[in-house]
């Protein structure tokens with residue numbers, strides 16, 4: 115189980131200090147939200163910031179490109195120290211194939227992200243080409259939004275494909291992830307939990323990360339829980 119705090123929810127006046135804090139708190143991945151003011155209506159930070167914090171930690175850097183022209187950003191982020199780069203399936207099929215290939219050719223882990231309104235079938239052709247599937251559980255652009263419960267069936271479908279096709283991509287969830295929604299996602303098959311305000315809003319980041327990891331492990335889809343009974347969406351209480 116991967117717990118990935120998002121830098122977007124950190125104190126932007128102190129990127130370096132916040133990076134060290136996240137590292138010391140025991141995070142597995144550091145999620146880096148890159149917004150271009152076009153693909154999403156917000157701007158975050160660029161490769162220079164990633165380059166600046168790279169020497170401070172050995173954490174796995176998970177870059178999430180919410181950008182209309184990721185082709186001009188793959189190399190800069192790869193050189194700046196990203197370990198995994200996620201691009202969006204909404205860019206369209208002729209772009210996605212070459213972008214995934216380019217990320218791989220840069221020696222980085224390959225991630226594919228999908229927005230809440232986009233049908234999960236859109237990612238199906240790429241499942242054997244990716245290391246991670248990032249299922250957006252809010253409409254991207256801003257931290258602090260509420261989890262969209264209708265995304266749960268997509269997580270479950272991604273899990274079924276992974277099992278049936280014997281693939282081993284991560285299933286990440288991103289947006290509105292707190293202790294309760296992380297547990298819900300774990301029950302339907304998620305194994306990477308991106309959380310901004312849900313973790314940074316807690317008094318102790320270390321305690322919060324440990325608590326979330328324990329919760330998702332207890333609620334994990336692969337824990338031998340009955341698949342149909344715990345399937346979907348609401349109607350049951352997760353162990354919290």
Ligand code: DX5
Nearest residue numbers: 120254255257258290310311
């Ligand atoms: C949303 C970003 C998320 C964001 C999550 O556009 O992709 O990674 O940081 O923030 P929270 O956890 O606050 O919803």
Ligand code: ZN
Nearest residue numbers: 145147178288
């Ligand atoms: Zn993100």
